[in-house]
Amino acid sequence: MSSQGLLEGTYGTRMGMTEDTLSLLDRNRGSAELWDMAETKPSMEALERSVPGLYLSCFDMLLTEETTWLVKVSEAPPTLPVPMARMEPQEEPEQCPVIDSQEQGLSPGLEGQEEERSLEQVQSMVVGEVLKDIETACKLLNITPDPIEWSTGNVQKWLLWTEHLYRLPHAGKAFQELTGKDLCAMSEEEFRHRSPQCGDTLHAHLDIWKSAAWMKERCSVGETKTAGNEELWSEADSSCSGQPIHLWQFLRELLLKPHSYGRCIRWLNKEKGIFKIEDSAHVARLWGLRKNRPAMNYDKLSRSIRQYYKKGIIRKPDVSQRLVYQFVHPV
DNA sequence: GACAGGATGTG
DNA sequence: CACATCCTGTC
Secondary structure, eight states, rough: OOOOHHHHHHHHHHHHHHHHHHHHHTGGGGGGHHHHHHHHHHHHHHHHHHHHHHHHHHHHHHHTTTTTHHHTTSOOOOOOSSSGGGGGGGGGGGGGGHHHHHHTTTHHHHHHHHHHHHHHHHHHHHHHHHHHHEEEEEEHHOOOSSSOOHHHHHHHHHHHHHHTTTOOOOGGGGGGGGOOOHHHHHHHHHHHHOOOOTTTHHHHHHHHHHHHHHHHTTSSTTTTTTTTTTHHHTTTTTGGEEEEEEEOHHHHHHHHHHHHHHTTTTEEETTTTTTSSHHHHHHHHHHHHHTTTTOOOOHHHHHHHHHHHHHTTOOSSSSSOOEEESSSSSS
C-alpha cells in the first residue's frame, strides 16, 4: 500500500477515530478535581504532579488498551487523537513485524520485551509528533505553545484552529472574552456548560496543549527533545527527598547537568564554586517552574540569592562580575 | 539590566 | 524559616 493510500484512508476515518480516542482521553479525567482546585485558588501546586501523570496515562491508554485495535486495523491505519495524522505514512504497517508476530502468537518469551520496547519507541514518537504539531500550529497562528499565556484573541484563534481540524461546530462565541489563563483554570464541566456539543473535546485538546507546554518547559534547554524522557524524570532526584527544594540546591542541580543546562548556567570555577548565570530569564523561568511560581523572574530570584549572603551559602566572588556568584562551601 | 538590601506577606 | 513579591536607589 502506498503512503498516498494510507493518507487517504487515515483521513477518511479520522473523525471516527478522533471521537473514539478522545472519549478514551475523557475517561482519564481523574485529575479534573485538581484543575477545579486551581480554579478557586490559582496556586497550581497540584498541577506539577497531575500533569505528567495525566500526560503519560493519556498515551498509556492509547498504547495499551488500544494496542489490539492498533494492530487489527492495519489495513486502515489509525489516527492518533491529536493533529498528527501526517506522521502516519512514515510508519507503514509492514514496518511492524513485532506486532504482527504478536498477533500470530510467535515467540511468547520475547514478545513482552519486544512489545515494551516498541511501545516505548512509539510513545516517544507520539510525544515528539504532538510537540511538532503544536509547534506548527503555533507558527501558523502566531501564538505561544503555552495556553496560559494566551490573550483572548489567541484563544479565539486556537478555537478556530481546533474546530477546523476536527470539524467541530463553531463555539468561539461561548468562549469570548476568556484569556488562556481563564481557559486553563476551567473544568471540563464548565467547558461543557459553555459548549454542550464540543466542550469536552476542546477541554481534552487543551489538556494536551497544557501537558505539552509543561513538557517543553522541562526540557526546553538544549535539544533534549523527546529522547530525554528517562532523564526528565530522574531529574526529580533531589526534590523527591521530601522537603521542598532550596534555591541553592536547585542551582546546584542545574550546574550538575551541563549537558542540559550549560547554556543558561555553568561553572566558571567548579573547585571554588564560582558559577555564572548565562541566561538569567531562563534560569528564573526554570526556578518558577519548579516552585510553581509562574511570575518568577530574575529580579526576584536574584533577591533570594542575595538572602544567602547573610547566611553564608552564596556570595559574590572576590572580583565581582555581572551574573557571577560563588558557593561559599563548594563540594 | 544587574545589583544591593529594606519591608512585608505567605505556607 | 525560606522564600516571593515589591520597592527605592545606585551603577
